[in-house]
Structures are given as C-alpha cells and as structure tokens.
Amino acid sequence: MDPIQQLRDGLRNLLVNSLEKSRAQGRLNFESLPDFVIEVPRDEGHGDFASNVAMLMAKQARMAPRKIAEAIYEQMDKNLMPELERVEIAGAGFINFFLDQSWLYKLPALVIGMGDRYGSSPKHNQKVQVEFVSANPTGNLHMGNARGGAIGDTLANALAFAGYDVEREFYINDAGNQIEVFAQSLEARYLQLMGAKIEFPENGYAGQDVVDTVKNIIRDYKDSLLVMGSEERQQLVVNYALREKIDYIKTTLNNFGINYDVWFSEKTLHASGQVDKVINDLREKGFIYEEDGALWFKSTLFGDEKDEVVIRANGLPTYFATDIAYHRDKFRRGFDRVINVWGADHHGHVARMKGAVTALGYDESRLEILLMQLVRLYRGGILVRMSKRTGTTVSLDELIEEVGKDAARFFFVMRSPDSQMDFDLDLAKEKGQDNPVYYVQYAHARIQSIFRQAAVAGAEIKKVEKVDFSVLGPEELQLLRKIADFPEEITITARTLAPQRIARYVLDLAGLFHSFYNHHRVLNENKALQDARLILMETTRITIKNALGILGVSAPDQM
RNA sequence: GCGCCCGUAGCUCAGUGGAUAGAGCACCGGCCUCCGGAGCCGGGUGCGGAGGUUCGAUUCCUCUCGGGCGUACCA
Numbered sequence: 001m002d003p004i005q006q007l008r009d010g011l012r013n014l015l016v017n018s019l020e021k022s023r024a025q026g027r028l029n030f031e032s033l034p035d036f037v038i039e040v041p042r043d044e045g046h047g048d049f050a051s052n053v054a055m056l057m058a059k060q061a062r063m064a065p066r067k068i069a070e071a072i073y074e075q076m077d078k079n080l081m082p083e084l085e086r087v088e089i090a091g092a093g094f095i096n097f098f099l100d101q102s103w104l105y106k107l108p109a110l111v112i113g114m115g116d117r118y119g120s121s122p123k124h125n126q127k128v129q130v131e132f133v134s135a136n137p138t139g140n141l142h143m144g145n146a147r148g149g150a151i152g153d154t155l156a157n158a159l160a161f162a163g164y165d166v167e168r169e170f171y172i173n174d175a176g177n178q179i180e181v182f183a184q185s186l187e188a189r190y191l192q193l194m195g196a197k198i199e200f201p202e203n204g205y206a207g208q209d210v211v212d213t214v215k216n217i218i219r220d221y222k223d224s225l226l227v228m229g230s231e232e233r234q235q236l237v238v239n240y241a242l243r244e245k246i247d248y249i250k251t252t253l254n255n256f257g258i259n260y261d262v263w264f265s266e267k268t269l270h271a272s273g274q275v276d277k278v279i280n281d282l283r284e285k286g287f288i289y290e291e292d293g294a295l296w297f298k299s300t301l302f303g304d305e306k307d308e309v310v311i312r313a314n315g316l317p318t319y320f321a322t323d324i325a326y327h328r329d330k331f332r333r334g335f336d337r338v339i340n341v342w343g344a345d346h347h348g349h350v351a352r353m354k355g356a357v358t359a360l361g362y363d364e365s366r367l368e369i370l371l372m373q374l375v376r377l378y379r380g381g382i383l384v385r386m387s388k389r390t391g392t393t394v395s396l397d398e399l400i401e402e403v404g405k406d407a408a409r410f411f412f413v414m415r416s417p418d419s420q421m422d423f424d425l426d427l428a429k430e431k432g433q434d435n436p437v438y439y440v441q442y443a444h445a446r447i448q449s450i451f452r453q454a455a456v457a458g459a460e461i462k463k464v465e466k467v468d469f470s471v472l473g474p475e476e477l478q479l480l481r482k483i484a485d486f487p488e489e490i491t492i493t494a495r496t497l498a499p500q501r502i503a504r505y506v507l508d509l510a511g512l513f514h515s516f517y518n519h520h521r522v523l524n525e526n527k528a529l530q531d532a533r534l535i536l537m538e539t540t541r542i543t544i545k546n547a548l549g550i551l552g553v554s555a556p557d558q559m
Numbered sequence: 560g561c562g563c564c565c566g567u568a569g570c571u572c573a574g575u576g577g578a579u580a581g582a583g584c585a586c587c588g589g590c591c592u593c594c595g596g597a598g599c600c601g602g603g604u605g606c607g608g609a610g611g612u613u614c615g616a617u618u619c620c621u622c623u624c625g626g627g628c629g630u631a632c633c634a
Contacts, residue, residue: 043578052577058614065614091578092615136634177633294632305562305630312632319634347563348629373564374628415572418564420627422571427584435597436583442597453594496575504573507582518590518599559597 002121003106004484007049008038010081011097015053018075027071030060040485044478047088047096054093065093104480105469111483111539112464119486119546121163127334128164130156132341133253134171137245138182140209141252141396143375143423144343149396150412150552151372152341153258154499157550162494167335169262170249171326174242175270176319181205183238187230189214190237194223213241252397256405257552266322274325275317278360279310282324287359297324302355320349324356331362338366339497341417344373370497372417379425394425403428403435406553410437413551414503436507440544441556443510447541448557450522454534457523461538462531469536471529475519476536479512483543490550499551506547513540 015036022028034056041050054069061068069089078084083103088096111118132152135145153168160166173179185204189211192198200206217225217240225233246263253260269275279295282288287298293313297320300307310321330338342349350371354364376383377393399408411428414436415421428435454461472480486505493501522533545555 037575037577039575039577041578042574042580046578050578052615055577055614094578096578173634292632296632309632314632316632318632323634344564344628346629346634349634350563371564376627416565416574419572420565424571427571438597439583442595446595446598450594457594492575498575500573501575504582507573511582514598515600517594518596521594523594558595 002487003103003110004488007083007099007103010083011038011049011051014076014078014080014084015051015072015095017077017080018072019053019057021075021077022071025075027075028057028061028063028068030057032060034060040481041094041096046090046094048099048481049097051095051097052093054089054095058093069093069095101477102470104477104484107480107484108467108469108535108539109464111542112535115542116546116549118542119490119550120161121487121491123165124163126164126336127167128159128337128339129167129169129330129333129335130159130339130341131169131171131330132156133249133258134173135249136173136178137242137249138178138205139207139245141249142393143377143396143399144372146256146396146399146408147375147412147417147421148341148343148372149253149256149258150409151370151417151499153256154409154413154502154551155339155341155370155493155497157552158490158493158499158502161490161546161550164337164494167261168259169264170253170260172246172263172265172267174246174265175267176322179238179242182241183234185210186214186217186237186241187234190217190225190233193218194226210241213244216240216244248397252395252400255400256396257409264326266326269322269325269329270317274329275322278325278328279317279321282310282356282359285359297352297356297359299352299355302351302358304351304355308352320352320356323349323353324360327353327357327367328360331357331360331366336366337368339368339370341370341372344371344418347371368497370417373420375412375421375423377423377425399428406441407435407437409552410440410503411435413499416498416500436503437553438559439514440506440510440548441553441559443513444541444544444548444555445557445559446517447513447537447544450534450537454523459523459530459534461534464535467531467535468528469532471526471532472536473520475512475516476533479509479516479536479540482509482512483539486543486547502547502550506544506551509540509544509547513544 016033019028019033023030034053036051036053036056038049038051041047054072055065057068058065066089072095073087073089076087083099085098085100088098090096130152133145133149135141156166156168181201181203182205184201188198188200188204192200193214217237225236228236279288282297287301288295288310289298290296294309295311296307297310298307308320309318310324311317327338350369353369354367357367358364407428489501489505493499520533522530522537524530548555
C-alpha cells in the first residue's frame with residue numbers, strides 16, 4: 001500500500017527491536033516505550049526519516065539522549081530493513097535514517113495505478129458528518145458563509161479521502177424568532193408596495209433583497225394578499241421567500257462547488273416533537289430546572305460560565321433547545337464524528353452544546369466544533385461593515401462572479417480557520433499572479449502542455465512497469481518524495497481539521513515542479529531519461545489534480 | 560470585568576514539543592536559438608513582553624500588553 005507507511009513501520013520495528021535487546025542486556029533501563037515519532041526531517045541532510053525516541057527516553061532511562069541513541073544504534077539489526085543504507089546520531093540525540101533511494105521507484109506505479117484515488121486511504125467504516133454554512137435563509141450568503149463553505153467542503157473532501165463515510169449537511173434555520181421577523185418584514189414591504197402607508201418593523205430585514213422577493217410575490221399573486229388575514233398572509237409570503245432563498249443558496253453553493261447530501265429543516269424538529277421530547281428527557285435526568293418562569297439547562301455543570309435558557313417564559317423554545325434536539329438527532333443517525341463549522345461569533349455556544357451532548361449520554365469528543373474566525377472585508381483599504389440586513393456588502397455570488405470559484409475557494413482555505421482574515425476585495429478582483437491558485441493551476445497546465453508536445457513529437461509514453469527510474473537525479477527524487485507525502489498529509493488534515501495544509505502542500509508541490517521544469521527538459525535526446533521524466537510528470541500531475549480536487553479547485557489543461 | 564481566538568520578515572500569512580523558523584507579495588539583481596516567463600535563480604540583524612514546565616518551547620502553562628469576537632428568556 002502506502003510505501004511511506006511501510007517504511008515507517010519497518011523503522012519503528014527496528015527501533016523497538018533494538019530497544020528491547022538493549023534492555024535485555026541491561027544497557028538500557030525503561031518501563032514502557034515512549035510515544036515517539038518517525039518523521040520526515042525538514043532538512044534533507046538529516047536523512048529520509050528521523051526519530052526522537054532517544055530524547056523521549058532520557059528521563060526514565062536516566063541517561064543522556066545521545067548515549068541512549070548510541071545504545072540503540074549498537075543493537076540495531078540492519079537485516080530487518082534492507083532499504084537502510086546508514087544511520088546517524090545527530091543533534092540532541094536524533095536517530096537519522098538514510099535509505100537507498102530505490103524505494104521511491106515504486107511510487108509512480110502506485111500513483112498511476114490509483115489515479116484519481118491517489119492519496120486516499122482504505123475505507124475504515126466510520127461515519128462522519130460535516131455540517132457547514134447553514135446560513136440563515138433570510139438573506140444573501142456573505143463572506144463568512146463563503147469561508148465556512150470552502151473550509152467545510154474541503155474538510156469533507158479530505159475526510160472522504162482519508163477513508164471516512166462522509167455526509168455533508170446544511171441546517172436550514174427555517175423556524176424561530178428571525179423567521180417571524182422575516183415574515184413581518186415581507187408583509188410590511190408587500191403592503192407598502194401595494195400603496196399602504198404603514199411602518200416598517202423596527203428590527204426588520206431592510207435589505208433590497210427582501211424588496212426584490214416581494215416584487216416577485218406581487219408578480220405572482222397581484223393584490224390577492226390584501227384581503228387575507230395577517231397570519232395567513234405572513235405564512236404565504238414567508239414560505240414563498242424561504243423557497244426562493246433556499247433555492248438561491250443551493251444554486252450559489254453549487255456554483256461554489258458544494259453539494260450537500262442532506263438539507264435538514266429546523267422546522268421538522270419542532271413538528272415532530274423532538275424539541276419537546278429532548279427537553280423532557282433532560283429534565284428527567286435532572287439537568288433542567290425552572291426559574292423566573294423559564295426552563296434552564298444546567299450548563300455550568302459542564303464548565304459553562306452560566307446556565308442557559310431552553311424554554312422561555314412565553315413557552316417558546318430557544319435556539320439552543322432546538323440545537324440540542326438537532327444534535328441528538330445527528331448522533332442517532334449513527335455518526336462516529338460530528339463536525340460543525342461555526343463562525344467565531346458562536347464560540348459562546350460551544351461549551352453548552354458540548355455539555356448538552358454529554359448530558360444526553362454521548363461522548364463529547366465525538367462532537368468537534370471548528371471555530372472559524374470572521375472575515376473582514378476591505379475595499380480601497382477601508383473596512384466594510386458586513387450587515388446581512390442592509391445588504392451593503394459583497395455576497396458570495398458576486399464574489400464568484402468577480403474572482404471565480406477557484407481563486408475564492410483557494411484563498412479562503414489557505415488561511416488557518418482560527419486566524420482572522422482580511423479579505424481585500426480590490427486584490428481579490430485582480431486576476432493575476434498575486435493569487436497563488438494560478439501558480440498551482442499553471443503547473444498542471446504546463447504538464448499537460450508537455451504531453452501535448454510529446455504527442456506532437458510522436459514520443460511514446462512507456463508503461464510505468466517498464467521504466468527505469470534510476471536515471472533520475474536528486475531534484476526529481478525530491479519531487480517524488482513530496483508526492484509520497486500526500487496520503488499522510490491528508491490523514492493529518494482529516495485528524496486535525498486543518499484544511500490549509502492541503503493548500504500549503506499543493507503550493508509546495510507546484511513549486512518543486514516549476515523548479516524542476518526550469519532546470520531540466522522532459523523531452524530530450526536521452527530516451528531512458530525522457531521515459532522516466534514523462535512518468536514523473538504524470539505522477540506529479542495526478543497528485544496536483546487530486547489535491548486541487550480536495551480543495552474544490554479545478555485543474556485546467558490549459559490556461 | 561469574565562470567556563474564546565489571534566499577535567511570526569515592510570505587508571498578507573504557513574509552521575501536528577524537535578535540529579539552521581518558512582512562503583507569497585513588495586524591493587534589488589540575474590535567466591528565453593530549447594517542452595507555456597502566469598515560470599526559474601540569487602539577495603532577510605522577524606516568533607509582542609516577562610516568568611515557568613521540558614533534554615529541547617514559535618508551539619504547552621501563568622502573568623502582562625495589543626487586536627478581534629462573545630458575554631440576551633437573539634440566532
């Protein structure tokens with residue numbers, strides 16, 4: 001399978017074997033094996049792999065790390081690892097392994113054999129749900145939704161590649177307070193446009209998009225709503241608007257490369273009685289008490305700062321109550337991991353949500369909440385306030401139109417979710433070399449161009465099994481080594497929920513390619529070298545394309 | 560006040576407790592008779608500050624300064 005993993009396992013074996021022998025001979029004293037790593041050193045001069053086992057062992061062995069490393073070295077049975085060329089002890093006590101480079105020669109066949117699956121791990125029968133964006137269906141999608149979309153979808157892709165069964169879910173907030181206000185706003189706009197002189201609700205949705213929706217309603221329903229009672233009228237306009245908004249959201253996210261498996265309606269949680277049920281269940285378990293006419297959840301039991309209202313004095317459930325029901329529903333659907341991508345403005349909700357999950361009897365570590373810092377929008381160097389209500393900011397569909405899906409997605413994911421992001425609209429609108437996505441896409445297009453040239457020249461691309469890779473030089477082997485890192489890069493991304501790793505990885509890989517390209521010709525007189533380099537190019541291309549695929553960015557054949 | 564996130568090069572940002580902390584942009588200088596110059600090569604006295612834990616701290620802990628967000632019977 002994964003050749004890197006095989007080598008790591010081999011080296012781990014070698015070390016453990018040597019440690020045990022040293023202990024048996026009384027040269028080394030230790031109770032248990034430390035949790036050591038076998039990593040690819042940053043600096044090539046430190047070998048292909050390195051281990052920190054000697055340093056971690058120092059305390060319990062009561063020996064200097066370098067002494068321990070020497071003891072391990074002396075007991076090492078190199079026959080266990082035929083690829084091993086030499087071992088060095090370096091620095092504070094690192095054990096550096098230098099391998100015969102021929103292990104890399106097996107890689108191209110693996111990559112080409114797996115094709116668009118290269119980088120993926122075998123399925124391991126674990127279900128994970130990623131819920132992201134879940135924007136209120138009362139307005140346009142803003143930059144925060146866009147960032148959440150790029151992050152969530154990239155994570156979902158990475159998790160799927162890492163072997164999980166992944167479900168993408170959008171939670172539709174189609175119930176609750178903001179929907180009432182939405183309905184009142186729509187109704188007021190309708191009546192106003194029909195000539196009535198009435199006040200617009202003070203906290204209503206004042207954006208132009210509401211007016212546009214109402215104009216559509218008037219187109220379809222004319223003045224027929226004037227004779228209705230207010231309740232019936234509000235019902236009609238809000239249902240109309242929700243349909244329109246959800247449709248808009250679906251279309252826009254689709255254009256952003258995002259397709260959900262499940263669109264989950266908040267309303268159904270109320271309708272099916274699940275909200276009442278979950279509050280009752282928590283009450284029976286003793287996590288709910290009554291005060292000032294409201295029902296409270298004892299979130300302080302779980303480390304929250306204060307308890308939280310679940311049923312208001314007016315008898316209506318809060319958003320939190322609905323969310324508890326929602327999360328029980330998620331776990332009942334059998335997910336091993338439940339991942340929510342939330343804006344940082346919801347961070348106060350994390351502790352109590354986890355508390356509620358614990359109270360319901362689930363292990364809270366199965367709920368992972370990825371907090372994403374908010375996006376600040378700049379235009380002409382000036383901060384643009386984002387307000388859904390007034391609609392004065394750039395929406396996702398406008399962004400896609402201006403900078404394109406590829407650039408936008410790459411840009412959002414490049415940054416770590418927990419760092420605040422300044423989005424400079426003027427810069428993003430510049431289609432050009434400032435944007436790193438072009439650097440990567442260009443690498444892919446260039447490789448395709450080489451193949452077009454090869455075809456013109458009538459160059460034959462040999463089967464990978466018949467190619468001799470020993471003609472490749474250090475720069476090319478470095479490229480292969482980077483390609484070999486890809487599967488692990490994905491599993492780390494899936495474990496640590498750090499989608500920016502994929503962007504960094506593919507930038508690095510493209511950089512190695514461009515450097516290679518400028519120093520060596522693929523098509524040349526030396527046929528054996530040409531054969532090997534053509535395969536190397538295809539191997540590189542597949543990896544770039546797969547990485548871009550995870551990011552939701554296209555890999556163009558020409559630009 | 561309290562809580563969460565962030566302070567890394569002139570700017571925007573990477574960096575799963577490891578060795579000499581990186582990239583892009585900007586700035587300066589090189590590279591096309593040759594597969595796409597949207598490229599390559601070279602040029603850098605930077606981890607906000609102070610303690611602590613550790614063989615080893617940009618990374619973990621405490622305090623402190625600065626920025627953002629939250630602190631509703633809103634979502």
